Amino acid sequence: MRRLNIHWFRNDLRLHDNPVDLSRHDLSDGEESTLLPIYIFDTSRIYGSEIKSAVSGAIKCGASRAKFTIEAVEDLRLSLEKRLGVCLLVATGRPEDVLLELVKQNVQPRGEQAEQDTSVNLVCQREICHEELEVDKAVEASLEGFISDGSRFNFEKIWGSLLYEPCDLPFEGGINGIPTTFNKFRREVEAKCEVPMPLEAPSQTELQTASVTRGRSYSATSMPTLSGLGYTDQQVESTRTVHPNSSLPKGYRGGETFALHRARQWIWDRDMLRTYFDTRNGLIGEDYSTKFSPWLACGSLSPRYVALECRRYEEARVANKSTYWCVFELLVRDYFRYFAARHGRRIFYLHGTAGRLEGGAERKWNRNPELIAAWREGRTGHPLIDASMRELGNTGYLSNRGRQNVCSYLSIDMSVDWRVGAEFFESRLLDFDVCSNYVNWINGAGLTGGRLNRFNITKQSRDWDEKGEYLRLWVPEIRNIPNEFIHSPWEMSETAMEECGVIIGSDYPFPIITPTADCEFKRTSRKQRDTSKQDNHAIEGPKGLQAIRDAVCKDVPITDGQVSLFTLHYFYMRLMAILSQQVRQTRFGSTSMLFPGNRFQALSSSCLRMPRSRETLSATSLRTLDDANPNLEGCEAAVKSSSNAKGLVFGSAMAAIATMFQISFVL
Ligand SMILES: Cc1cc2nc3c(=O)[nH]c(=O)nc-3n(C[C@H](O)[C@H](O)[C@H](O)COP(=O)(O)OP(=O)(O)OC[C@H]3O[C@@H](n4cnc5c(N)ncnc54)[C@H](O)[C@@H]3O)c2cc1C
Structure with a gap:
């Protein structure tokens, strides 16, 4: 009896403490045993720029991790040769095809009389998650289909x-x-x-090593390049240097x-x-x-x-x-x-392992491309998020704290489908590990049934980067902002901005969202945002009450002199822009995002959370109340529906504006 032992290396690229180690196997009397270690770069499911994730379409494995893996496989090949005199076969393609080819070369095909019976023993480290288990099934089906007598084929998956x-x-x-x-x-x-x-680590083996050195899809000598795995020239180029701010060990390599x-x-x-x-x-x-x-x-x-x-x-x-x-x-x-x-599979579901209903209320998710792009590229206007995402994008690594923060921000504050974030991590992280990544994500997004643990990003920033060193390292455009405002630059007054030379809204964005604790963040419609961006130019500079009124109400039809509170609030934002005469290109884009809700309470609190408006809000409302005959009914209704002083100021402002525009509003 001849035994063919295939050690299929997967996520166990080492010799020390490797329980899959076939060189330890005892040989039965008279048995001739051959060892074939192989690593397969799965270019149909993992590697290459064309292999994309299911939800967001992100590249599954970025070129940096692919390079790291190539280095690890090279290192393993050298160690196997040096210590055991064994050749590591390296292949590209689908594991079920590569392994079949390997077995075919070494075993007589079905129906033909083998001179000597051969049993195939395929051994690998056990994988746990869905996609990997599907690969196992495909391999099993492929080899079983070839080896007619099932007893001669053994597929062993070992915990490690x-x-x-x-x-x-x-x-x-x-x-x-x-x-x-x-x-x-x-x-x-x-x-x-x-x-x-x-x-x-094994120091010798009694197994004969394979005589086979080359097949169509594998080789005992050559190693695939990144281009060979399907990465573009640009992606290959991006792996040539390590970012100087990287916190990975100097001179690191895979292996x-x-x-x-x-x-x-x-x-x-x-x-x-x-x-x-x-x-x-x-x-x-x-x-x-x-x-x-x-x-x-x-x-x-x-x-x-x-x-x-x-x-x-x-x-x-x-x-x-x-x-x-x-x-x-x-x-x-x-x-x-x-x-x-x-x-x-539940760790990959939108509603996580907790299931569809969380505390009786359905979580609402979005896949707003603007929010996602701002998060991914590190331009949300929240410095800690931007610094973290830039570090991840540029180095393939992010601290655990950074990961927790950006996960909470995307999945809770932005209510973006958390899988978009998990897939981006999968694409970029050098240390991507399917279990650690997806379980941390559903955990961070509050989908494992436990308490929803939202991170207050500004507080995190103050607590863990007190002097703003990390922020300045990764977000150089805010480097000159004084410590007082480095964690929340949007709080700077005009004077403070001018003094430090960083204009929020132009040099660095206003926050793209107001972080929210209740997960009911609602966005203004794309159409509305686009309109407000265009209006930005149109309304700058009008003088006189009538001109201002016309500019503010422009393009918004008012039926029977009545608008919703939401529309009124929208008018308010336009008015603020006119009065402050400080409108910049991006201002409306972000302010309309900052005031998204249509519930009065949400509006009033979010309105007052933006300090720059707070000053102008009270000043304007008082001045307007003095000048005009206020819409007392509207004012009273607004104030009544709100229980606190913030609501009072907001209610007064809304009422004053309604009066100014000679319209009434409904709550
Ligand atoms: C949203 C999110 C996604 C993550 N994705 C991954 C991932 O794909 N791969 C990954 O290895 N880790 C992941 N982690 C866990 C953790 O952030 C990293 O393991 C850690 O930052 C790696 O740095 P380190 O080796 O210096 O960690 P150290 O602090 O030195 O910890 C030592 C080791 O312990 C393990 N470890 C530490 N924290 C965790 C944790 N929360 N979950 C699982 N293992 C942990 C890691 O293997 C780590 O190398 C994720 C965390 C979050 C919040």
Whole structure:
């Protein structure tokens, strides 16, 4: 009997602590066994500029991650050759086709008499999520279709790249017995389990290595290039340099060799493990956190190896909160894998694992291209979001805090379909990991059934970047804004803007949205925004009450002298623009976005949240009330429907404007 062992490397690109390691297999008497290790760049589902995500159409795997993976595979090939004298085959194409070709070359086809029976043993690290499981099915179908006798084909998927495999865990019922919250999981695991020792890297093998060195889709010597994987020249070019502000380790490369170097450097040489608990929320530099994630994600670094190093460090130097926390984070990573395995496809659903109804009320989502583009490109007018998104876009990395902030902002404040964000992360992150990414996203978007945890972006900015260093690093156009306003530049007065030379609305945008806590953010229609942008020029500069009135009411039909409160508010915005004589190109685009709701309370509070208008609002309303005979009925109604002083000011302003335009309004 001849046995063909195929080690299909997937997200386990390492030799240390690799449980899939076929060189450890015992050989039965008289058995001839051949080892064929292979890595497949799946150009039909993952790599290349034409492979897009389902919801947003983002490229699935950006060129930077593809390059990182090529480096990791190159490194693995060298190690296999050096340590075991084994050739790694590298292929491009669909795994089900590549593996079939490989098997065909080594096994007699169905129906033909084989001189010697061959059994095929295909082994890989177990994948958990839907798309990967579909690949498994396709591979299985393809090989089973070729090998007639099912008993001669064995497809083994082995748990790996975890601290704890299911068999190490103290829960009954396998994956389904795992607690529904992380805290319960952690308490049980910490009380009852110890992280198993990592496996040593193999130093020799008794298996013969493959004689096959080249097929149509694979080779034992060549390595695909980015162009060969389907990336454009421009995308390839973008990977040539590392951004100088990148917080990834200097000179980083994909692969196990660099991963082990980084672990040694960060834990031991730089002694950063000692203070990790205090530094982990940092935003700038390569050492505030481990930066192990890109290597953990593709399996070039084993979490058990990291846990063992932490234990060794505790014995040799110090055991403290920081050494505990590093392993704690890896446990979070484990939990998210089990969470993904348990919930299957639901981690990709719009309504997450919590289901369609959240607290009885339907979440409303949008896919507004303007909001999405502003978020992706880092020009929302909220400096912390813009800095974070620019870092991600330029370097392929973002701190955990940054990820939480931009996730909350997109999915809660903007109410944008969270999958658009998750897919963008998938495209850009060097450390993209399907379980960590999607479970963190549904968690951050409040779709796992727990409490909705909205991040107050301005507060986050003040808390974690007190002096605005991170903001100035990534958003240079606001560099000269004084510390007082760096976290909320829209609060600057005209004088403050002139003094620092940064004009909001021209040098840097007004906030594209008013962050909202109630998830009921409603947008003005595209048509309305377009109209207001055009009007921006039309209404600048009219003098005299009649001219102002005409300019304000322009293009908006008023039936029976009556308008809705929303329209009146829209008039108010136009009036403010005229009175301030400060209208800039983008002003109306953003202000109309800032005042989106049609509920009175939402309008009045959002109106007063914008300090620049607040001053002019009260001044104008008082002046107008003095000058004109106010529409007292409207004023009273507006005030009554609002319970606080802000409502009073707003109500008065609306009433005054209604009077000025000789119209009434309905609430
Ligand atoms: C919206 C969102 C998306 C994310 N997407 C990914 C992703 O695609 N890939 C990924 O590896 N991490 C993801 N994370 C988790 C986390 O942000 C990164 O693991 C971390 O920032 C990587 O930097 P580090 O290695 O220096 O982390 P450290 O702080 O040094 O942590 C050590 C390791 O613990 C693990 N870890 C830490 N925090 C988490 C977490 N919240 N979830 C899962 N594992 C964690 C990582 O493997 C990390 O490398 C995401 C977080 C959020 C909020």
